[in-house]
Amino acid sequence: RAKLRGRNRSHHFSPDMADALYRKMTLRHHLTLALEAEAFELYYQPIVDMNSKSLKGFEALIRWHDEELGQVSPGEFIPLAEETGQIVPLGKWILKTACKQLAQWRVKYGKAFIMSVNLSRAQLQSSLAPTIEGLLKQYQIPSSQLALELTESTMLQEYDEAKQCLDDLASLGLELYLDDFGTGYSSLSQLQDLPISTVKLDQSFVQGEHKGSQAIIEATQAICEKLALKVVAEGVETETQLRYLQQCGFDFCQGYYLGRPLPAHEHEERNFSLLNDIPEVSHAAG
Ligand code: C2E
Numbered sequence: 001r002a003k004l005r006g007r008n009r010s011h012h013f014s015p016d017m018a019d020a021l022y023r024k025m026t027l028r029h030h031l032t033l034a035l036e037a038e039a040f041e042l043y044y045q046p047i048v049d050m051n052s053k054s055l056k057g058f059e060a061l062i063r064w065h066d067e068e069l070g071q072v073s074p075g076e077f078i079p080l081a082e083e084t085g086q087i088v089p090l091g092k093w094i095l096k097t098a099c100k101q102l103a104q105w106r107v108k109y110g111k112a113f114i115m116s117v118n119l120s121r122a123q124l125q126s127s128l129a130p131t132i133e134g135l136l137k138q139y140q141i142p143s144s145q146l147a148l149e150l151t152e153s154t155m156l157q158e159y160d161e162a163k164q165c166l167d168d169l170a171s172l173g174l175e176l177y178l179d180d181f182g183t184g185y186s187s188l189s190q191l192q193d194l195p196i197s198t199v200k201l202d203q204s205f206v207q208g209e210h211k212g213s214q215a216i217i218e219a220t221q222a223i224c225e226k227l228a229l230k231v232v233a234e235g236v237e238t239e240t241q242l243r244y245l246q247q248c249g250f251d252f253c254q255g256y257y258l259g260r261p262l263p264a265h266e267h268e269e270r271n272f273s274l275l276n277d278i279p280e281v282s283h284a285a286g
Pocket residue numbers: 045060061062073074075078094118119120149179180203234235236237254255256257261
């Protein structure tokens with residue numbers, strides 16, 4: 001690494017860039033080993049139904065603990081796995097593990113939660129729908145209990161091919177969620193053209209990171225209502241945020257205030273309870 005730094009002491013290749021490259025190469029190597037060893041785990045974060053004040057289901061979120069590198073966040077390694085194509089086998093493992101967990105909760109607790117699983121663009125192949133159909137059969141899960149999350153950028157390339165895949169998935173009876181809504185490039189017409197049932201409003205709006213966050217939150221809720229789309233607010237961290245979203249008429253919320261992503265056994269130990277109660281609604285008059 002020192003050599004690499006010395007040789008490239010120029011404006012175009014800085015020590016920071018060398019570090020980043022080194023980190024990336026190391027991660028790639030460890031990722032290959034981790035895939036072979038299945039060294040991943042899924043955590044599950046509650047999604048709450050604000051009307052019934054109950055748990056609607058969970059979003060599956062991958063976790064990777066590497067012996068040498070420690071905990072590596074999916075925000076860092078998922079894009080890498082996408083670059084190398086490793087996301088395809090990894091994505092299969094994620095789908096299988098999430099279905100298996102869902103089936104266990106059905107059998108053990110009689111809970112019909114909805115499990116939502118994040119998908120990457122490379123997974124949208126013609127073989128995906130048959131693969132998922134096979135998993136649903138194998139684990140005896142009704143298709144209405146599995147949902148798939150896609151980001152807006154997923155649809156940028158080869159739109160027609162991706163749309164065909166989404167149509168196939170929807171015809172199995174699964175719901176498709178559009179993730180991180182408001183931060184990507186999708187047009188409102190796509191919302192109508194694609195078989196999307198649910199929009200997940202990006203957490204940056206809930207947390208007020210943008211100029212006009214509140215206007216965007218309220219407008220998104222209104223558009224979704226008009227288009228008969230369900231909407232989930234992501235990243236709810238405080239009771240104030242939750243009350244506000246409730247007043248805006250959000251049907252579903254997700255965030256650390258309600259529940260953090262946890263391993264399955266911890267949800268079982270807590271008896272699937274939420275971290276905080278959901279306050280009563282006080283709708284503004286009119
Ligand atoms: P995402 O799908 O939008 O997931 C939401 C992210 O926000 C998760 O981060 C979650 O832990 C975090 N989060 C949830 N509630 C709160 C909150 O109240 N406050 C804050 N600050 N954060 C909150 P995580 O688990 O690190 O995942 C990051 C991203 O990595 C995900 O964004 C998703 O794009 C990707 N990812 C995670 N798991 C998978 C997976 O199994 N497959 C694929 N393809 N991508 C995944």
